[in-house]
Amino acid sequence: MKTNVYDAVVIGGGAAGMACACEMDSSGLKVAIVEREETLGGILLQCIHNGFGLHRFKEELTGPEYAERYIEKVENTSLDVFLSTTVVNIANEGEGYCVTGYSGSEGVLLFKTEAVVLAMGCRERNRGNIGIPGTRPSGILTAGLAQRLINMDGLVPGRRIVIAGSGDIGLIMARRLTWTGCEVLGVVEILPYASGITRNIVQCLKDFDIPLYLSHIISRIEGKDRVESVQVTPLQDGKPDISGSFPLECDTILLSVGLIPENELSRKASVKINHETGGAYVDAHYMTSQKGIFACGNVLHVHDIVDFVSEESVTCGRYVHQYVKHSLLDAAQYNVTPGANVKYVIPNSFIREAGRKFYLRSLIVKNDAELKVMLGEQTIIKKKLRHVQPSEMISFVLDNEAFPASLPIGDRMALEVSIH
């Protein structure tokens, strides 16, 4: 077994891992990226549609193009990149960590490191997670797998397709499949509103006349060898109304029912996981409950826009650098708590320092909403939001204006973020 020594090891070479690693490299740390696949880029590589980079590069790139910008950046650094290497364990060794990776060409690799960055991305929820009853034939797959098969391997998994769930990947696949000559019979969504972003509803469904069945469920899958049909049932007051059921004859069901951060490795390393996000609890420096282990990107909370992933990961990289150099701001941290209509806020703690950015998700759909941030009894930010919905991430910055130095912070004071 070969042993390598680093200041920081980044697990995962997607958008998050690359941005974080580049930041650390530019500040002079000795850093490795360990990536399971044969190339860097992560999930971006299979997203051949447009719409990446609007915030960060002010232009509309495809996923692979966005990834390419960072891959080039990585190539121009002194980062060590370990491809085709799967991390299987993170062991706490008191003074740092030992990360274990498996590789076909190198055997088992050990990385001794002061800091670890979790950047493993997320996985898709599947049929079992949502419990669709019925038979278990061929032709049921997650939207991301279908995307991978079509866009990267040129393999088409179906002809007549029903999509369960209105997540973004499902919506994008509805359009992609229509373009390849498949018939998309409809998107079935349990909630009264779509869970993908509005742009995708318009550009991927409306423009192709693909029906969106809101407040409907797939109540049953039929077919022995291959999917033959599904029963679609409307919900009345949240309960299935069998009398309104109708069948859709199809050979394929794509599931686009949400993403779950991939935190099995983190759990093994005793990192505390937040049930609301499925990701780690992180403090004001993106450090998890385990000293020296940081997290960013989809493994921390599922993002809808890659630009925010990159931004968050650069921030995270900056703190890892400070951690390694023992220069992290050593001030008291206070809790950030989700208040009315808020699912979660990241990071989970704050520190008195200007310019700190927070990301949150709404629990409600509303036009002309208001974001309210309170410190103890005092409202420190009020911000108008034209439209909020759970699928679109919201952010705000605590600047000096909102958070004057004169503002007293009590010991047990928390920042409460709510939407009204």
Place this chain on the structure above:
Amino acid sequence: MPESRNKFDLAIVGAGVTGASIARVLSAYKLRIAVLEKEADISFGVSKANSGIIHAGFHHKPSSLKAVLEVKGNAMFDGLQKELLFPFKRVGILVTAFSYEEMKAVEKLYDQGIENGVPGLEIVNRDRIIGMEPVLNRDVVGGLYAPTGGIIEPYRFVFALMESAVKNGVSLFRNFEVIKSRKHKTSYTIQAASGETIEARYVVNAAGLYADEVSRLFGAEEFEIIPRKGEEFILDRLAAAFPKHVLFPVPAEHSKGILVIPTVEGTMMIGPTANEIENKEDTATTRENLERVLSLARMMVPAISKMDIITSFAGNRPVLKDNDFYIEASGKAERLIQAAGIQSPGLTASPAIAEYVKGLLEKNGLSLVRREDYDPHITGPTPIRGSSPEEVDLLVGTDPAYGRVVCRCEEVSEKEIKEAINRGHTTLDGIKFYTRAGMGRCQGAFCTYKIIKLLIQELGILPEEITKRGGKSKVILRKL
């Protein structure tokens, strides 16, 4: 001994745990044996969809054949595991009582178990049972402990049995659905749906749910197999409710009730239901049964969460009217042995069923001469899951494919996938059952495309030829 390629001394119809066990036991003798299986792979019938428990043997009346073979079969698993290296652990069984009436039922089970010859049975009080099983509902009042109860990966057991049988000369015919037979003086001609025929002097009917139809095809007894469906739900390996033992409630009349089962590979399972149904192929799961199983399982283990469910399945028990196994020489068709009605505890009893069938064959004139070159051992790829990094490093030295992780959830290497394919498991389900790739929390969302690539690469087939489990279960419909 007959010379021709398709002439056999014995044909076993069905490659479930019953057929595979019989094939393996008889492969120790100088016989030409054919195993005929209609599906694309073995263990695709009842033997893939069950609770995977090696029962201790206290559930059935001493007068039943089930009880006798169950206790005997249970005792044979340690020896088999040494030879065949399948995943099996004697974790022990706890029957849990939640009232004093239920404690009475536990005492009855204890007495029945003692009469059946179950070793090591103990009645345990409340403190002891909670100490043994901390996830139990605190309302428990006591129970029965059976240390010989165990858990197994049923399909891996069947694969290992058949691999051993084939190693010792048995011919396995996959995709061979027996649809016709012609009786000759000393043999049968057996025809498959594909038109292929073989000839065999003796026949064992181990066709599971279809044993009634197969019996009819050979002009043997008329009986009816009633499918009794059991739905089960699998929970993630990180579920907080993970128990140490197999947990049973006090049994109902025709079923052992809803159980909470740690699987031998570290996930957990709740179920099975028990409903008689019409259609043998109906293995659909229902929302009502999910809710029912969940609420019953939670009565025993409150920490069970719906959020932890990663998948579900159902299997149908092949049940006869009298509810017992039917293992006899046919009174109507000569040289045919019936191994029918193999419902639960068929898995547990299978090693003993095989010995029993061997006895019946011998009694009916099949002469058994031991092979000098019989080798009871098989080897397989070492799973990297559960190996130490040092061990994996050595494995990668023997073959770099050991270092390429294909299935991240269950930690399966490319080497294991290739071995599965090269041992004839060429469907996605077959590979999954052999290696566990795709069985974990993501249910194949990440590794399926890699497995598709390996199938294309290893077999030189087209993507459109890949199936989930044979027949029309195609995975890829066309190329872009």
